[in-house]
Amino acid sequence: MRILIVEDDAETNRFVARGLTELGHHVVTSADGRDGLFQATGDQFDALIVDRMLPGLDGLSLIKALRAAGNTTPALMLTAVGGIADRVEGLEGGADDYLVKPFAFSELAARVHALGRRPATQTEASVLVIGAIELDLHRRTVTRDGRRIALQPREFALLAELMRNPRRVMTRTMLLERVWDFDFDPKTNIVETHLSRLRSKLNAGFDDDAVETVRGAGYMIRS
Amino acid sequence: MIQLWRSTFGLVVLVAACFALATLVIGVVAYEVTHEALEIQLDHRVAIETHALIDEGDDGPTGVAAAIRRREAARSTASLDYLLVDPSGRGVAGLLDATAPITPGYLELLHYRRDGEHRIAQALTTRLPDNSRLVVAADRGVIDEMDATLLKLFAGAFGIMLLLGIGAAWLVGAVTRARLSRIDRTALAIIDGDLARRMPTTGTGDEFDRVSATLNRMLDRIGGLMDNLRQVSSDVAHDLRTPLTRLHNRLDEALTTENMDDKRQAIEAAAAQSRDLLDIFGALLRIAEVEALSPRAHFQDLPLDQLVEELVDTYRPDMEASGHLLITAIVPQIGVTGDRRLLQQLVTNLLDNALRHTPSGTTVRVELVHDGAVARLTVADDGHGVAPEDAPRLFQRFARAERSRSSEGHGLGLALVAAVATAHRGTVSLLTPPGFGVVVELPVGKA
Numbered sequence: 001m002r003i004l005i006v007e008d009d010a011e012t013n014r015f016v017a018r019g020l021t022e023l024g025h026h027v028v029t030s031a032d033g034r035d036g037l038f039q040a041t042g043d044q045f046d047a048l049i050v051d052r053m054l055p056g057l058d059g060l061s062l063i064k065a066l067r068a069a070g071n072t073t074p075a076l077m078l079t080a081v082g083g084i085a086d087r088v089e090g091l092e093g094g095a096d097d098y099l100v101k102p103f104a105f106s107e108l109a110a111r112v113h114a115l116g117r118r119p120a121t122q123t124e125a126s127v128l129v130i131g132a133i134e135l136d137l138h139r140r141t142v143t144r145d146g147r148r149i150a151l152q153p154r155e156f157a158l159l160a161e162l163m164r165n166p167r168r169v170m171t172r173t174m175l176l177e178r179v180w181d182f183d184f185d186p187k188t189n190i191v192e193t194h195l196s197r198l199r200s201k202l203n204a205g206f207d208d209d210a211v212e213t214v215r216g217a218g219y220m221i222r223s
Numbered sequence: 224m225i226q227l228w229r230s231t232f233g234l235v236v237l238v239a240a241c242f243a244l245a246t247l248v249i250g251v252v253a254y255e256v257t258h259e260a261l262e263i264q265l266d267h268r269v270a271i272e273t274h275a276l277i278d279e280g281d282d283g284p285t286g287v288a289a290a291i292r293r294r295e296a297a298r299s300t301a302s303l304d305y306l307l308v309d310p311s312g313r314g315v316a317g318l319l320d321a322t323a324p325i326t327p328g329y330l331e332l333l334h335y336r337r338d339g340e341h342r343i344a345q346a347l348t349t350r351l352p353d354n355s356r357l358v359v360a361a362d363r364g365v366i367d368e369m370d371a372t373l374l375k376l377f378a379g380a381f382g383i384m385l386l387l388g389i390g391a392a393w394l395v396g397a398v399t400r401a402r403l404s405r406i407d408r409t410a411l412a413i414i415d416g417d418l419a420r421r422m423p424t425t426g427t428g429d430e431f432d433r434v435s436a437t438l439n440r441m442l443d444r445i446g447g448l449m450d451n452l453r454q455v456s457s458d459v460a461h462d463l464r465t466p467l468t469r470l471h472n473r474l475d476e477a478l479t480t481e482n483m484d485d486k487r488q489a490i491e492a493a494a495a496q497s498r499d500l501l502d503i504f505g506a507l508l509r510i511a512e513v514e515a516l517s518p519r520a521h522f523q524d525l526p527l528d529q530l531v532e533e534l535v536d537t538y539r540p541d542m543e544a545s546g547h548l549l550i551t552a553i554v555p556q557i558g559v560t561g562d563r564r565l566l567q568q569l570v571t572n573l574l575d576n577a578l579r580h581t582p583s584g585t586t587v588r589v590e591l592v593h594d595g596a597v598a599r600l601t602v603a604d605d606g607h608g609v610a611p612e613d614a615p616r617l618f619q620r621f622a623r624a625e626r627s628r629s630s631e632g633h634g635l636g637l638a639l640v641a642a643v644a645t646a647h648r649g650t651v652s653l654l655t656p657p658g659f660g661v662v663v664e665l666p667v668g669k670a
Binding site for chain 2: 085088100102152153154180181182183184185186187188189190193194197
């Protein structure tokens with residue numbers, strides 16, 4: 001992937017750029033809002049990582065300007081802690097995802113991958129099929145190898161989220177955000193608990209595990 | 224000029240001037256009306272007298288003259304004056320010392336002399352059948368006297384209004400200035416650093432008292448925030464020293480040890496330690512943000528019963544897995560106005576606490592009821608509870624009761640609960656022992 005990082009903090013910029021380069025991405029960096037906008041419009045990228053606070057032009061305005069110009073490159077906005085309103089503003093301003101600093105690199109990488117493969121316009125199919133698992137969003141039913149599996153609403157939502165993102169690691173916080181709509185991390189491991197219940201229901205009577213745990217990163221549906 | 228009217232003094236002067244002007248207008252109108260009425264009355268009197276004379280004298284000048292003489296014999300100062308002249312203009316009868324008007328009818332100003340004094344009368348001239356003229360005159364002195372009295376009266380009233388107005392203006396201005404300057408002095412004293420000073424109130428509940436009371440509430444709030452800030456600064460310094468020390472020690476260990484496995488372990492521990500620190504900062508910043516009330520701008524109506532229900536469902540597996548018994552009593556259709564994520568975090572923190580700080584076998588009760596204008600959420604458990612001395616500061620940052628000291632946590636969960644409740648114009652309180660319970664009351668919005 002070609003990724004543009006617009007971040008004025010040299011330390012963060014270097015840390016993110018190095019990590020993404022190691023994962024095999026082509027990374028371009030910028031430390032200034034205006035320069036970032038210039039780069040983003042002048043070149044083709046698969047994903048943008050933009051800090052909220054930037055000299056020259058702030059991140060939100062940068063993304064707004066890009067969107068106004070018809071540029072739909074997926075953008076991940078970085079922000080300092082706090083900012084309850086920032087999140088809403090960022091997403092409304094055209095950012096596709098939002099990550100609060102400080103973050104673990106694995107979290108950022110997972111989100112960037114999720115962004116990069118997200119189709120530009122998405123009309124969701126009502127039936128998701130990954131391997132032998134079939135999930136019907138309308139009838140709210142799940143089958144594995146044709147065998148009906150009864151799930152609680154949260155477990156269903158969790159599985160749906162994993163199946164919407166095949167071959168992508170979903171981190172704990174991503175799942176908390178998307179399944180529970182939490183923007184905080186509860187002390188109790190609700191994701192783990194729900195996932196283990198989901199897993200045991202999915203795997204009952206089967207030999208192979210339908211959900212893969214990626215150590216230190218998150219979960220992924222096995223295809 | 225505009226500036227003057229904006230001052231209290233100017234305003235009162237303006238009002239006083241308006242009143243004086245109104246008095247003046249009323250005076251002029253009353254004067255005119257009275258004056259006119261008196262003239263009409265005089266005309267009327269003269270006309271009646273003329274008719275009486277003519278009736279008594281049978282239209283003949285001789286008879287009229289006799290009637291005039293009879294009246295003049297009994298005259299008094301308030302009497303009318305008479306004059307009868309023959310067609311050639313010579314006086315026949317009557318003491319009125321004036322020239323008889325040629326044309327018959329009313330004459331408003333008839334100049335005549337009485338006792339050598341020049342006077343003015345109102346007269347009615349009537350032509351008798353033999354062409355002699357009868358003049359009946361009423362002295363206008365009455366009207367003039369009345370006019371003069373009225374004028375004096377109104378001039379006096381006008382003057383008094385003006386004086387009263389100016390006096391009131393001065394008084395109101397002086398009182399307002401005095402009271403405002405007390406508020407001003409207090410404000411200056413507060414600026415100078417006497418932060419405990421409060422605006423003076425007289426206890427009468429008047430406008431000044433109300434403004435002072437509001438200002439005092441504002442000052443109390445600011446004072447509370449400042450105290451809070453001080454408290455937080457020192458808490459942060461104290462409570463972060465321990466994890467920072469641990470972090471430092473771990474890193475030190477990593478640097479000194481030669482064993483690669485130990486090194487790795489120490490670094491991992493240090494990384495966990497720093498994550499922990501970042502969590503603390505995150506929680507502190509979030510509390511600070513909620514306390515600044517900035518989320519209020521994004522509040523919307525949301526169903527609290529559904530929100531609580533969903534979170535309870537989310538926690539049920541964990542509760543069951545750890546041997547807790549979760550019982551719920553959630554009244555449907557309870558709405559509040561607020562921030563969904565903050566309320567989620569409020570409920571989550573309470574459930575987290577109940578789950579993590581109580582032993583297996585504990586019953587956790589979640590209750591949501593509608594009580595008048597209040598939605599009351601109770602999350603209680605029948606665990607060990609907290610020591611009474613810990614209770615008062617439990618909603619403050621870094622407050623950790625004995626029961627939670629053994630389990631992990633930073634003592635920020637309940638502080639955030641309190642901050643979120645306050646941001647939603649609600650309150651938090653503790654249930655009385657046995658057990659432990661937090662009651663959150665929020666104003667009810669649309670369901």
